[in-house]
Amino acid sequence: MPELPEVETVCRTLREPLVGRTISAAVVTWPRTVEPLDPGDFTARVSDATVDAIERRAKLIVARLSTGDTLTTHLRMTGKLLYTRHGATPPEEPERHLRIAYELDNLDMLEFFDARKFGRVRLHTAEEWDDVSASYGPEPLDPDFTSDWLYQRLRATTRQIKPLLLDQKFIAGIGNIYADEALFLARIHPLKPANTISRRKAEALHQAIVSVLSQAIANAGTTLRDYRSGSGAIGMNKPNLNVYGAPPGTPCPRCGARLKRLVVGQRGTTICPRCQRLR
Ligand SMILES: [Zn+2]
CATH class of the missing domain: 3.20.190.10 (MutM-like, N-terminal)
Known part of the structure; x- marks a missing residue:
C-alpha cells in the first residue's frame, strides 16, 4: 500500500x-x-x-x-x-x-x-x-515532530511499538514498509512496549523515521507492484530497503544474521533477531 x-x-x-x-x-x-x-x-x-x-x-x-x-x-x-x-x-x-x-x-x-x-x-x-x-497524528516530516515529542509520547503508552507507528492517530503516513525499515535502523524490536524504549532509542527511532521517509521521497517512492506516481512512473526506492520484503533467511545487511519473519498485529514483519532484541 x-x-x-x-x-x-x-x-x-x-x-x-x-x-x-x-x-x-x-x-x-x-x-x-x-x-x-x-x-x-x-x-x-x-x-x-x-x-x-x-x-x-x-x-x-x-x-x-x-x-x-x-x-x-x-x-x-x-x-x-x-x-x-x-x-x-x-x-x-x-x-x-x-x-x-x-x-x-x-x-x-x-x-x-x-x-x-x-x-x-x-x-x-x-x-x-x-x-x-x-483526527490524524503529526506529520513526521514537519518540524513539530521532534525526538522529544516522540519520547514523551512513547513513555505514555504500553502499546507495542510497531502497531503504534502504524496507528495514523499517533503519527501520520507510516505503513508496513517504513515501520519495518525505521525499526530496523533504530535496532528496536517491533513488539517492544513503547514505554520501555529509552530516550537514546527514541532519538534513534526519530532519526530513522525521518531518514527512511526522506530517502524514499528523494527516490520517488517504493514500487513493489502497483504503485505509480501521478505521471505513471514507478518509484525507485526499492533497492534502499534493508529488511522489508526480504525473504526469511536473507542475511541481515548490518550483521549477517538471518532475517526472521513475524506477524505483528496481523501484519507481516521482517526483523533481524540479532540487531532487534526484545530482551
Ligand atoms: Zn542484524
Whole structure:
C-alpha cells in the first residue's frame, strides 16, 4: 500500500499540471469509490471547481477546490491517480479498472484507476476537512515532530511499538514498509512496549523515521507492484530497503544474521533477531 513517500510523490507530480485547472466534467464508473455521496452528487459538486492547491495529509492526496470543498483520494491497495495531457498516450491501465475520470478545462484528463476497488475518494466541506485532518497524528516530516515529542509520547503508552507507528492517530503516513525499515535502523524490536524504549532509542527511532521517509521521497517512492506516481512512473526506492520484503533467511545487511519473519498485529514483519532484541 502506498505510504507517505509514495503519496507525497503523487502530490508533487500532480501539482504542476493540476493547480489552476478547472474540472469541466467528471464521470464515476464505480459508485462505491465516492461513497457516501452518490455519483450524481459527487460529479455535480466537483464540476466547474478549480483546483487551488494540491497537498498531502497522512496518506491522502488532498485537492483544495475553489468551491470550498476539499477532495481527498486514498489510494489504499491498488489505486493510481494518473494525469494525461491532451493528445498524449493514455495510461497503460485496463479500462475496466477506471473508477473516476475527470476532464479538465484544457482537455487534459485526471483518472483514478483501482483494480481492487479499496481506494476511496471523498468530498469534504471546510469544516468536515478540519475534523478529518485533526483526527490524524503529526506529520513526521514537519518540524513539530521532534525526538522529544516522540519520547514523551512513547513513555505514555504500553502499546507495542510497531502497531503504534502504524496507528495514523499517533503519527501520520507510516505503513508496513517504513515501520519495518525505521525499526530496523533504530535496532528496536517491533513488539517492544513503547514505554520501555529509552530516550537514546527514541532519538534513534526519530532519526530513522525521518531518514527512511526522506530517502524514499528523494527516490520517488517504493514500487513493489502497483504503485505509480501521478505521471505513471514507478518509484525507485526499492533497492534502499534493508529488511522489508526480504525473504526469511536473507542475511541481515548490518550483521549477517538471518532475517526472521513475524506477524505483528496481523501484519507481516521482517526483523533481524540479532540487531532487534526484545530482551
Ligand atoms: Zn542484524
